[in-house]
Amino acid sequence: MDINAAATSVQGLFAGLNWSQPSWDLFIIMFFVIAAFLYGLSLGRDRIIVIMVSIYMALAVVNTAPFLTNTVITLQTPFVIKISVFLGVFVALFFLLSRSALLRTIAASEAQGKWWQVLVYSILHVGLLVSVVLNYLNPEAVAKLAPLTQKIFASPNAKFIWIIAPIVAMILFGGAAAEKKKYKYEI
DSSP, X not given: OOHHHHHHHHHHHHHTOOSSSOOHHXXXXXXXXXXXXXXXXXXXXXXXXXXXXXXXXXXXXXXXXXXXXXXXXXXXXXXXXXXXXXXXXXXHHHHHHHTSHHHHHHOOSSSOOOHHHHHHHHHHHHXXXXXXXXXXXXXXXXXXXXXXXXXXIISHHHHHHHHHHHHHHHXXXXXXXXXXXXXXXXX
């Protein structure tokens, strides 16, 4: 995709937004922007990594839980159960993991990380969370979203990219933190 096509897509997204009657697309975009910048920068790199690990664990639990696929509960909206269980497991794991040895293991130093790393992790964290939740919705609800929102968060390629990108970032950014930690304990 070239720059002109991307600019046209973004321009089309903002032209299609009705600010007087906000839609779910506007809510998703505003949540993404606000959460990525404010929430992420206030937490710091190490806590965001723990949050991402919690998201991956919650995703594994929800996708393999037999009671969610072979549910005896007959509801008109089974995706609500999956989203609720995912968010509940995610929050529980975050609080448990943030008080465990995982945070101390991940934390390379007392520093919160470089601002650009925190910003990248924030964007990847919020994007992963939005993508996971949107992919639990039924296809009819996703079809009502704007095409750009579907393409960025809800398409199969987008889901794959949002799942892989934080792992790649942790691998790429982990080298500097590991070096700091290695020299911190050497005498």
